[in-house]
Amino acid sequence: MSSEKIVAEKRTEFGKGAARRIRRENKIPAVVYGHGADPMHLTLPGHATMMALKNHGANALLELDIDGKTQLALTKQVQIDDVRRVIEHVDFVAVRAGEKVTVEVTVHVVGDAASGSMVVTDLNTLSLEAEATHVPETIEVDIEGLEIGTQILAGSVELPKGTTLLTDPEALVVNITEAKTIEEPADEAAEGETEESADAEATDAE
Known part of the structure; x- marks a missing residue:
């Protein structure tokens, strides 16, 4: 730095x-x-x-x-x-140079997870102890190709040399979940079809 x-x-x-x-x-x-x-x-x-x-x-x-x-x-x-x-x-x-400081460093997610997944970042920063002149600007978390169900905990994040993790190692940082699709509720769809049928019958009667 x-x-x-x-x-x-x-x-x-x-x-x-x-x-x-x-x-x-x-x-x-x-x-x-x-x-x-x-x-x-x-x-x-x-x-x-x-x-x-x-x-x-x-x-x-x-x-x-x-x-x-x-x-x-x-x-x-x-x-x-x-x-x-x-x-x-x-x-x-x-x-001072060489002095240890406590800092909050931003988490930067890089890469693309597996197809059909959704990436949820649960922690945007990690608390670290580092030398004042060697504080990392960001912490990169690589998710390239990770499958649905993968969870990255703070303790498994690779940190720059000379830094110490202060955040709970068990804290969830990134969660790879299944992407949800928005579907029309079955009841509403059936109701829509009934209304369309009624409209069609009324037209035929006229």
């Missing part, structure tokens, strides 16, 4: 008004927590930050340049405006 370098500015103004002014300048308010230090309130460049989060996913690792000093920061929460779909605020946790 590579880190993106971002130049950050310390900020001393807080509150909704200050945040709106920051966003009007195409910048993003952010805060970095961790390691027993006071939270660092920052302003990040809007476009560069947006691209870094887009390219590296929910657990993006940023290398923040703060007054000439570098701080590794792991993304923990991104607040997005529901209407405009722009980033409103980002929370980070300060990390």
